[in-house]
Amino acid sequence: MTFPEEDLPAVAEASHAVVREAREAGVWIFGGGILSQQASIVAADGSVCDGPYPETKAVIGGFSIIEVASRDEALAWAAKIASSCRCAQEVREIMYDPES
Template identity: 65%
Template structure:
């Protein structure tokens, strides 16, 4: 199985009228439940873009976001699926439920990371 990040940019859902947000939430949670039931859901969340910070290699913290940043991730989920095609199918379901386009990227495998999690009795 391969993990994929499915994400959308901050502001991508701004076109949705406030009164329709509960329906979008309900539909999106149904897709999440479907992914959980299918055993492919790993994790997902929306992000607070106005609370972003950058920590430099020297430990210095700079608050953001920055005006020159054109796009920041507004929300994401990770699925663990057998193929890119399957990841694209899940992204299509998420896009329909969230009413916004989704970007799909394969997460690079890290066997050492997975081994550490297994040793700790956890799963990604």
């Protein structure tokens, strides 16, 4: 966490305000917080194992999926999210799949 725990309500409200703005702009698809940093890996054969475990202090607190026309627009929304949640954002493009 990059802010004092007592700031969590203010950070949550600021983050929710950005989500509301993205919905009103028609770019919001889905998002949510990550409950646990622990992951389970399901292999192609169906076997399950715990891991991977983060090797750094960096954590993934959540994710947002938006649909915009350009990378620049995605970066602008990421800047709004970063400011509201007081943490850096990683931006990745999701490949379009016409079957989804």
